[in-house]
Amino acid sequence: MQKYENYGISENTGRRGEATNQEKAIEINNLTKMYGNHVGVKDLSLTVHKGEIMGFLGPNGAGKTTTIRCCLALIAKTAGEITIFGLDSHRDAVAIRKKTGYLPGDFGLIPSVKVRSYLKYLLSLNGCSSTKKMLSLAERLQLDLDRKTNELSKGNKLKVGIVQSLMTDEDLIIMDEPSGLDPLMQQEFYRILRQEKKHGKTVFMSSHNLAEVESVCDRVAIIRKGQLVVVEDIQVLQEKTGKVLEVEFRDPFNINEFKFDGVSSIRQDNGRLILTIHENLDNVIKAVSNHQILNMNLKTYSLEQLFLKYYAEEEVDERGDA
Amino acid sequence: MFGRIAFMELRTGWKGLLxxxxxxxxxxxxxxxxxxTYRDSLIEEMEGASKVHLELPxxxxGMITLSWEPLETATSYMVLEDNRSSMVTPNIKYMGNETSITFEKDFxxxxxxxxxxxxxxTSDPVLIGITATEKGEDPFQELLKNPAYAGFTGGRNISMLEVKGFVALEYYGWAWMLTGLFIAYLSVSLIASDFxxxxxxxxxxAPISRRRYLLEKFTAMSVIALFIVLVQIAGLTSGLASINALNEFSANAVLLSLIGSLPFLMVIAAVGIATAIFSQKVRTGMGITFAFVFAEFFLYTFGGFSKSLEWMKTISIFKYWDYFSVIIDxxxxxxxxxxxxxxxxxxxIAAIRVFQKKDIPT
Known part of the structure; x- marks a missing residue:
C-alpha cells in the first residue's frame, strides 16, 4: 500500500489558519494541566476568534474537556494563561460566566422538578428574566418543558443542556461534545448554531464526531495526548484532503495509468482502484473510462478518515522512534 | 440575587423536611x-392504699402509727411487714382486734x-390495704451521682420525678441525636450530591462564585435548622401544656433552651459542608461528620470523669449548648x-477557602 503524501499539516501548534487581525474571544497561551503525574494538557496555545464556530477535535482522553474546564475555571491551571474577552479565566471567572453559555460533556439535573422550573431557575441564576429564547429553543428542539427532570431520556437531557447553554443569549457558547440527538434534531441543532453565528456569537465546541465539526465549524483544532496538533480552516482542510475515487474494473489494470499531477495517493485493493484527487479530476476520469467499469464512487475525503490516518501515522512514527 | 440556590434547596427538599x-x-x-405515667410508675399505687394510713416520725x-378502716365482718386483724411490695416473705407485725398500732422506726x-x-x-383473711414508709423513689438519683452524668448536668440536683428533670434528661439529652445527625446528613448530601x-x-x-454557592447552601441549612428548632419549641410547649406542666418552667425557658441549639446545629452543618467539599462524596462526608458529632459527645462525656480531663469539655460543642442552665437555673x-x-x-470561611482552590471533578 502506498503511503500518503504529506499534506503540510502542522505538528506544532499550527497557527496557520488563524487571522491575526480578528478580535479574540478565547486566547489560550501555553496551558498546562497536570493531574498528579498524569498530563491533562501540555503547553497548549489556541485562539478562538469572535464570531466563529471553532471545533475542538480529539479522541477520548485527549484533553478537550480539561481545556474547556480550565477556560471556565472549574479546574485550576498548572501553568499558562487563558483570557476570555480579555478577562483572566480564573481571576475573573464570574465576569466571564456572565458572557458565556456552557454545555458540559456530562452533567446532572436537579431531580423531581419540571424542566420549565429548572430552566427558569438557571435563568434567574444568570440574572436573566426573559424566557422568550428558552421557549423558542425548547420548541425548536421539541423539548417538553412540563416533564420532570428525572423522567427525561438521555437525548432529552441533552436538549435541556443545549437549551440552558443558549437561552441566556451570551456572546460565547462553549459546548463539550454536544452530540447524541436523533438525526433530525441534530440537524436542527446545527441550524441553531449557524443562526447564533449569524448573530455574532462565538461557539467553541469539542467533539469526536467529525461529521458534526464538518457540518458547522469554520475552523478546527485537533488535540492529541494533551497537545495541540493542528489548527486549520475546515474548508482549507477539506481542499487539502481532496476527494476519494473508488473504481472497480472488470479487467486488470496498471496503477501507473492514473499517475497525474494532483493525485496524491494511488492504491489497489482487491481489484479496486482507490485514488485521492486534489486536481486534474478530468484527466483521471478519462483514464478510468478507458476500462470497463463495474462500480464507481466519488466522495469527499472525510475528516474522519483524515483523523484516523493522522493518528495511524503518529503511532507508526512513535513505534519507529522507539 | 442571593437566596435563589438556598430557595431551590428548600423547594426540592420540602417533602423530606416536612x-x-x-x-x-x-x-x-x-x-x-x-x-x-413515668412518675406514677415510680410512685406505686398499692391496693387499698386509701384504707390504710401510715404516720411516720x-x-x-421515732414511733410509726399505722391505722386502718375497720371491717364489720372482721373478727380480728393481722398486719404483715416486708421490704418488698410483693409480700413474698412477710413477718407478722401484729395480730389482734385494734384498728391502730404504734411501733418504733428502727430501720x-x-x-x-x-x-x-x-x-x-374457715375463710382466708381479706386484704384491707397495703402501704409503705416511702411514697416513691427516683431510680436516677444514684445514677446522676456518676461523674459521666454529673458532667452533663453540671452537678445539679435533678430529679426525674419532676417534669423539668425528666424533660432535661429524656428529651434534651437525646434530641441532639435526632436533630444533629439529620443536619449532619443533610448538610453533607446538599453539597456532595452535587458533586x-x-x-x-x-x-x-452561571455567574455564581464558589463563595456564594457555599453561603447559599449554608443559609439553606440554617433555615432548616431554625425550622427544626421551631418545631421542637412548638412540640415541647404543646406537650408540656397537655400535661399542665408548662407553669413549672419559667417564661421562655423552652424557647431559649432550644434556641441555644441553633448555633450548635449550625456548627454541625458547617462541618458537614466542609467535609463534603473535602471528600466530594456523600458516604465519606457523612461518615466523617457523624464521627465528628459522636466524638464531640464522647469528649464532653469523658471530660466529666475527672478534673484532669475537663479540658476535653472545652473542645466539645456540647459544652456550649447548656440547656440545664436555662431550664434549671x-x-x-x-x-x-x-x-x-x-x-x-x-x-x-475555611470551607470556602478550600473550595476556591479545589478542582471540580468531572
Missing amino acids: IFGLLVLIVSAGIPMIFP DEQG EEKRYYAVMAVLDE ENKRMDVMFS DLFKTGDFLILTLLAIVLI
Missing part, C-alpha cells in the same frame, strides 16, 4: 406526655405493711451562643 418535622413534632410533644427512732430501708381482716376460722450527580458544571456555568448563656455562632462562621 416528614422529618412531623417526626420531631411527635417526639417533642410525646416525650412530656409520657412524664405523668420526723426522726429515726432505714423502705418497708411495706399489709393489713388483713380475719373473718372466721456525585455532576450538577456542579451547570451550576458554575433560668440562665441563658449568651457567650456560649456567640462562641458556637462564631465557630460556624469560621468553619464556613
Whole structure:
C-alpha cells in the first residue's frame, strides 16, 4: 500500500489558519494541566476568534474537556494563561460566566422538578428574566418543558443542556461534545448554531464526531495526548484532503495509468482502484473510462478518515522512534 | 440575587423536611406526655392504699402509727411487714382486734405493711390495704451521682420525678441525636450530591462564585435548622401544656433552651459542608461528620470523669449548648451562643477557602 503524501499539516501548534487581525474571544497561551503525574494538557496555545464556530477535535482522553474546564475555571491551571474577552479565566471567572453559555460533556439535573422550573431557575441564576429564547429553543428542539427532570431520556437531557447553554443569549457558547440527538434534531441543532453565528456569537465546541465539526465549524483544532496538533480552516482542510475515487474494473489494470499531477495517493485493493484527487479530476476520469467499469464512487475525503490516518501515522512514527 | 440556590434547596427538599418535622413534632410533644405515667410508675399505687394510713416520725427512732378502716365482718386483724411490695416473705407485725398500732422506726430501708381482716376460722383473711414508709423513689438519683452524668448536668440536683428533670434528661439529652445527625446528613448530601450527580458544571456555568454557592447552601441549612428548632419549641410547649406542666418552667425557658441549639446545629452543618467539599462524596462526608458529632459527645462525656480531663469539655460543642442552665437555673448563656455562632462562621470561611482552590471533578 502506498503511503500518503504529506499534506503540510502542522505538528506544532499550527497557527496557520488563524487571522491575526480578528478580535479574540478565547486566547489560550501555553496551558498546562497536570493531574498528579498524569498530563491533562501540555503547553497548549489556541485562539478562538469572535464570531466563529471553532471545533475542538480529539479522541477520548485527549484533553478537550480539561481545556474547556480550565477556560471556565472549574479546574485550576498548572501553568499558562487563558483570557476570555480579555478577562483572566480564573481571576475573573464570574465576569466571564456572565458572557458565556456552557454545555458540559456530562452533567446532572436537579431531580423531581419540571424542566420549565429548572430552566427558569438557571435563568434567574444568570440574572436573566426573559424566557422568550428558552421557549423558542425548547420548541425548536421539541423539548417538553412540563416533564420532570428525572423522567427525561438521555437525548432529552441533552436538549435541556443545549437549551440552558443558549437561552441566556451570551456572546460565547462553549459546548463539550454536544452530540447524541436523533438525526433530525441534530440537524436542527446545527441550524441553531449557524443562526447564533449569524448573530455574532462565538461557539467553541469539542467533539469526536467529525461529521458534526464538518457540518458547522469554520475552523478546527485537533488535540492529541494533551497537545495541540493542528489548527486549520475546515474548508482549507477539506481542499487539502481532496476527494476519494473508488473504481472497480472488470479487467486488470496498471496503477501507473492514473499517475497525474494532483493525485496524491494511488492504491489497489482487491481489484479496486482507490485514488485521492486534489486536481486534474478530468484527466483521471478519462483514464478510468478507458476500462470497463463495474462500480464507481466519488466522495469527499472525510475528516474522519483524515483523523484516523493522522493518528495511524503518529503511532507508526512513535513505534519507529522507539 | 442571593437566596435563589438556598430557595431551590428548600423547594426540592420540602417533602423530606416536612416528614422529618412531623417526626420531631411527635417526639417533642410525646416525650412530656409520657412524664405523668413515668412518675406514677415510680410512685406505686398499692391496693387499698386509701384504707390504710401510715404516720411516720420526723426522726429515726421515732414511733410509726399505722391505722386502718375497720371491717364489720372482721373478727380480728393481722398486719404483715416486708421490704418488698410483693409480700413474698412477710413477718407478722401484729395480730389482734385494734384498728391502730404504734411501733418504733428502727430501720432505714423502705418497708411495706399489709393489713388483713380475719373473718372466721374457715375463710382466708381479706386484704384491707397495703402501704409503705416511702411514697416513691427516683431510680436516677444514684445514677446522676456518676461523674459521666454529673458532667452533663453540671452537678445539679435533678430529679426525674419532676417534669423539668425528666424533660432535661429524656428529651434534651437525646434530641441532639435526632436533630444533629439529620443536619449532619443533610448538610453533607446538599453539597456532595452535587458533586456525585455532576450538577456542579451547570451550576458554575452561571455567574455564581464558589463563595456564594457555599453561603447559599449554608443559609439553606440554617433555615432548616431554625425550622427544626421551631418545631421542637412548638412540640415541647404543646406537650408540656397537655400535661399542665408548662407553669413549672419559667417564661421562655423552652424557647431559649432550644434556641441555644441553633448555633450548635449550625456548627454541625458547617462541618458537614466542609467535609463534603473535602471528600466530594456523600458516604465519606457523612461518615466523617457523624464521627465528628459522636466524638464531640464522647469528649464532653469523658471530660466529666475527672478534673484532669475537663479540658476535653472545652473542645466539645456540647459544652456550649447548656440547656440545664436555662431550664434549671433560668440562665441563658449568651457567650456560649456567640462562641458556637462564631465557630460556624469560621468553619464556613475555611470551607470556602478550600473550595476556591479545589478542582471540580468531572
